[in-house]
Amino acid sequence: xxxxxxxxxxxxxxxxxxxxxxxxxxxxxxxxxxxxxxxxxxxxxxxxxxxxxxxxxxxxxxxxxxxxxxxxxxxxxxxxxxxxxxxxxxxxxxxxxxxxxxxxxxxxxxxxxxxxxxxxxxxxxxxxxxxxxxxxxxxxxxxxxxxxxxxxxxxxxxxxxxxxxxxxxxxxxxxxxxxxxxxxxxxxxxxxxxxxxxxxxxxxxxxxxxxxxxxxxxxxxxxxxxxxxxxxxxxxxxxxxxxxxxxxxxxxxxxxxxxxxxxxxxxxxxxxxxxxxxxxxxxxxxxxxxxxxxxxxxxxxxxxxxx
Amino acid sequence: xxxxxxxxxxxxxxxxxxxxxxxxxxxxxxxxxxxxxxxxxxxxxxxxxxxxxxxxxxxxxxxxxxxxxxxxxxxxxxxxxxxxxxxxxxxxxxxxxxxxxxxxxxxxxxxxxxxxxxxxxxxxxxxxxxxxxxxxxxxxxxxxxxxxxxxxxxxxxxxxxxxxxxxxxxxxxxxxxxxxxxxxxxxxxxxxxxxxxxxxxxxxxxxxxxxxxxxxxxxxxxxxxxxxxxxxxxxxxxxxxxxxxxxxxxxxxxxxxxxxxxxxxxxxxxxxxxxxxxxxxxxxxxxxxxxxxxxxxxxxxxxxxxxxxxxxxxxxxxxxxxxxxxxxxxxxxxxxxxxxxxxxxxxxxxxxxxxxxxxxxxxxxxxxxxxxxxxxxxxxxxxxxxxxxxxxxxxxxxxxxxxxxxxxxxxxxxxxxxxxxxxxxxxxxxxxxxxxxxxxxxxxxxxxxxxxxxxxxxxxxxxxxxxxxxxxxxxxxxxx
Numbered sequence: 001x002x003x004x005x006x007x008x009x010x011x012x013x014x015x016x017x018x019x020x021x022x023x024x025x026x027x028x029x030x031x032x033x034x035x036x037x038x039x040x041x042x043x044x045x046x047x048x049x050x051x052x053x054x055x056x057x058x059x060x061x062x063x064x065x066x067x068x069x070x071x072x073x074x075x076x077x078x079x080x081x082x083x084x085x086x087x088x089x090x091x092x093x094x095x096x097x098x099x100x101x102x103x104x105x106x107x108x109x110x111x112x113x114x115x116x117x118x119x120x121x122x123x124x125x126x127x128x129x130x131x132x133x134x135x136x137x138x139x140x141x142x143x144x145x146x147x148x149x150x151x152x153x154x155x156x157x158x159x160x161x162x163x164x165x166x167x168x169x170x171x172x173x174x175x176x177x178x179x180x181x182x183x184x185x186x187x188x189x190x191x192x193x194x195x196x197x198x199x200x201x202x203x204x205x206x207x208x209x210x211x212x213x214x215x216x217x218x219x220x221x222x223x224x225x226x227x228x229x230x231x232x233x234x235x236x237x238x239x240x241x242x243x244x245x246x247x248x249x250x251x252x253x254x255x256x257x258x259x260x261x262x263x264x265x266x267x268x269x270x271x272x273x274x275x276x277x278x279x280x281x282x283x284x285x286x287x288x289x290x291x292x293x294x295x296x297x298x299x300x301x302x303x304x305x306x307x
Numbered sequence: 308x309x310x311x312x313x314x315x316x317x318x319x320x321x322x323x324x325x326x327x328x329x330x331x332x333x334x335x336x337x338x339x340x341x342x343x344x345x346x347x348x349x350x351x352x353x354x355x356x357x358x359x360x361x362x363x364x365x366x367x368x369x370x371x372x373x374x375x376x377x378x379x380x381x382x383x384x385x386x387x388x389x390x391x392x393x394x395x396x397x398x399x400x401x402x403x404x405x406x407x408x409x410x411x412x413x414x415x416x417x418x419x420x421x422x423x424x425x426x427x428x429x430x431x432x433x434x435x436x437x438x439x440x441x442x443x444x445x446x447x448x449x450x451x452x453x454x455x456x457x458x459x460x461x462x463x464x465x466x467x468x469x470x471x472x473x474x475x476x477x478x479x480x481x482x483x484x485x486x487x488x489x490x491x492x493x494x495x496x497x498x499x500x501x502x503x504x505x506x507x508x509x510x511x512x513x514x515x516x517x518x519x520x521x522x523x524x525x526x527x528x529x530x531x532x533x534x535x536x537x538x539x540x541x542x543x544x545x546x547x548x549x550x551x552x553x554x555x556x557x558x559x560x561x562x563x564x565x566x567x568x569x570x571x572x573x574x575x576x577x578x579x580x581x582x583x584x585x586x587x588x589x590x591x592x593x594x595x596x597x598x599x600x601x602x603x604x605x606x607x608x609x610x611x612x613x614x615x616x617x618x619x620x621x622x623x624x625x626x627x628x629x630x631x632x633x634x635x636x637x638x639x640x641x642x643x644x645x646x647x648x649x650x651x652x653x654x655x656x657x658x659x660x661x662x663x664x665x666x667x668x669x670x671x672x673x674x675x676x677x678x679x680x681x682x683x684x685x686x687x688x689x690x691x692x693x694x695x696x697x698x699x700x701x702x703x704x705x706x707x708x709x710x711x712x713x714x715x716x717x718x719x720x721x722x723x724x725x726x727x728x729x730x731x732x733x734x735x736x737x738x739x740x741x742x743x744x745x746x747x748x749x750x751x752x753x754x755x756x757x758x759x760x761x762x763x764x765x766x767x768x769x770x771x772x773x774x775x776x777x778x779x780x781x782x783x784x785x786x787x
Contacts, residue, residue, distance in 0.1 A: 112416045115423065129423070134430060136423055141492075154407045155415050166496070171380060173415075173422040179382040180496035183390065185503070197404040212393060212404065215382045218499075219393040219402075 035062030235287030243278025
């Protein structure tokens, strides 16, 4: 097992008026965006934690955010069935992608093509052409809400995890399922792709499992925890973070799947015990900061303890 | 091996089920008989293949779906080994976790891009189906010579112009678009997790949520027993009412303080009473002293001015004498008064004796006194209360009850509402009481109403009976 440093709370950012449900980091690592149940998307300075911008336009909580590396666009998908493309030069919605029949819960941009995929409560995965606003594919096959979605350049280009306890790997060129992974017992709420290895992890209430691509063979069961994991985050140092619904934070070593740190989030003073819950999380581009979005309406930034 | 085959879920789509069942059976046959089957031409029955080790590839079964090229594209995990983590599998060797190289990624991307572009152009063309009419095709001319028929002169050569028929671009299609039924879904993936454990009775009991019972609403008026009400508050028997110990402390402290305050008050009032007593005594003493002084002074005065007062006493004597002489029958009146006084004394004595007597004797005495026959029962407080023995005790509430007392309902303690009688009395219609009968009463009523004076008229002569009518403000005259 690799030696990992312990993580500690570095900064608490308040400002949202509801559960903070989604987060994404600018590819240039200057700022990050969060979407909250107060129907706003807020952009924050990553270094100082200052509020840069508030984007309003969604009429329900934005549940997924993504910033494109190759465009000045921020994509957001909300519970209001809408998928919006924000131009970050004018801070306005430039495109809307209509088609989802219900809330949209996940969104990811293809790293090398001008397409992105969304998935949601209508149990479909939709692949959109950015420019024409057309749905290229409506990938159906899941039998329940799709909670998590990841895109990558190599096949399988789309991976989706659903509440029917399956993970589907999709063949994007053919628009078909290439494999169905049925090892999980409970709904899959989060996925994380490894930045270097050709592997990914999926979090479910029963276990966090690690898979090898491209065929999706089952690699590893992470040390089991009694929690419902909402989110997974993974950095270059093989630190895998899992945030649970009851505020439990578990840091795993990626290669062994063992826990090297397990703690609870710190409550924001004045919040209830029941408001301890981690909704979304991500590492920044360097992997040295962990941003967690919580149901006590705060955003917390964690860092490693220096030796 | 057959266990894995049974492990696979049966296919859900109906159209394929028959053939798949057939496949299952073929496979089972293979297990039993070693002879290799051969594909029957024209049948879509699956022919099992085996790997070099001689093990039958059951993956075929799960891959055998509707899509023609599905077997090539789809990765299906069918073996029990797929449930074991990769590193723990036997003969796995070194696991390669490297990402595909840049070249292969690029080729994948290119391939994908090409496929997606095709789809997009197809979609775009579909939207452009209504062709550009402006770009009309030029007419085509064809030289046409009809074939000469037998025994007839050869026909003339004709020039045929072919033009496109003008069509209304907005006209709905004449072709009926039949909806193509959906392709049957691909066969379900083998489930590689253990089936859910059956719920134990204990678990079920833990998850049992009692039906909601409101303490405020019960529109259908169901009888709800107390235990249901208690269970409905969500805690059930688990609710442990814990009263903070500090409540005990508080009440003890309050009691102590109260006691102290009372003691203090009583002490203070006692002191005050004593002081008052003292003061009174002092005052009395002073008054007595004053009186004594005064008496002394008077005495000394008398002794001093005996002579001067002589006239005065004489006068008093004279007055007394005159009064006695005035009333000739004074003596008689005095006698009467004396008698009266005696009488009253006797009466008072008797009353006192009566008050000391017991009820029975008193009643007897009164009876004898007034010559009236008063039965024991009527005389108040005289009757001897008969002692009731066990069987004679009845609850008067039970007298007017039906026989079905066995249907005792703990939620309905009272058989009658508490204030029902009053309510009934209030709602009872009572005719207005009329002393006089019929027309006379009606006439009186009418006249009463007509003559009723609502406002007192000050100016009217009626207001000042005996006075005269006047104009302007009332002026008063001084009485001589």
